[in-house]
Amino acid sequence: MEIDAIIQNQLAQNPTQSYPMTDTNILQYNCGNSNGDKAKPGFDSIDPSRFPILAIQEPMVTERNPGYTYTPRNYRTSRPVSLGMRVVFMIHDKVPLTAWKHVSATDYTELLQVSLNGTDLQIINIYSPPGPPSAPTIDKWEELEQVLRQTKPGNLLLIGDLNCHHPAWGGRRIDPEPRADHLIKRLERFQLTLLNQPGTATWGRGGRDSTIDLGFATPGLIPMVMKYKPHPE
Template sequence: MSKDKQFRLPGYQQYSVPKGPNSHGSMILVRATIPSSEVEPVHCGDGVEAQAVRIHLANDSLVVYNIYKPPTKRLEAGELLTQATQELVLVAGDFNAHHPTFNSTTRMNQDGHHLVELLTDGPEITLINTGEPTHILGGTLDLTFISTELVPVAQWEIDDELTSDHFAKTTTLRMELLPPPPRLPPRWNTKKANWKLYQDELQKWFSNYEPAEYIDQLNQDLTDAIQHEAEKAIPKTNPTNRHHKDYWFYNDEVREQNQHIQKTSPTIPFP
């Protein structure tokens, strides 16, 4: 969307990437009564357009990705779909990927093979398309992925009336039907605490403490001292990730290596 033709929809928070020399333009609209914030999207391949917005829910949050992969670009979706190991996600867009998994009548291309491999290796993410064509010529170019734990409360369908050359897709998530997230385990492992060390360190702090003049500062100082001495004497618990035991973090170095592996992996020729 060009800057001279700005779109506004009253009652909605608008997140948009304007159309430009290297962008086809994209937009995510969130009802203004729902808290939301823009998120820096992960890298999905050179020339692949990605947009992300976090929807803040009562007990959790959902990151919504809007993707467009031009037909001539190569998709790198490993980091994108791995997001489901860390948080609730909905990933939707035009992937220009072809595979019989998406549509039984289509022929496979490299991007389709790439996505199906990721789905096979990542049980935390699920494709929820029903197999119906998303393009008026019969192709299935538009795909919707969600965190697997959302599948029981999800509904995906085609809108036959709202269309251009692609049909509109509707994904409904009944988030209120999800069970509440599990309570986090206690931060401190008090069963292994060195209580003598804790008491000695706290006593040492108190003997050197000059009491604050105001009660609020006194309260803050005492709280900080308890926290500090607990760090020395009480070991922390070691909770596992709530989504997957192999939870791992991406940083710039890991991201670079991930991209290098995907780019240098042997390619399989597809017709």
């Protein structure tokens, strides 16, 4: 399922910029290791004028072709593709190379810095595997904490597939997991606030659904976030 994260740029649009934007629209999408034939039509239907930045989790990278994952036309990956990577950004080529910077990455986390129309934005993309519900932390907490410590003061958006459950995002019918409680408390130390609407499903299969794709933002960014919810298919 795709998630729209639309961030309104509150500064004046610069008409001389080669890719002027009043909104920074980010499409978050977990491919489930299948962005080949199954996901290709969806990828190719993306309007780059609306979504110049794609935050991808679980891209398909095979042993047969370890340096390749399908990328929509005129998009480039934020870093070289490699076997085992679970996150990557895809950025439309009309976004100037000087407007974004790959800061750091592991197979499961990536930090991107974007500067558009005078607004600086840091984006963390994360995939944390499911793991046992009784675990004290999400599977990739140590990697996430490390990349959080690399961020600078300012606008920060954290998005990804966290694979943990809590009523704060899953709704009142969901029992809180220890790892989700830990995530909330630790992210508060980095002044990150949840963007999800409680009970809005972000994953569905075979009649089942859940909320595992999450978004968090720092206080200065909250008023700019126009929408963080599933993208209509």
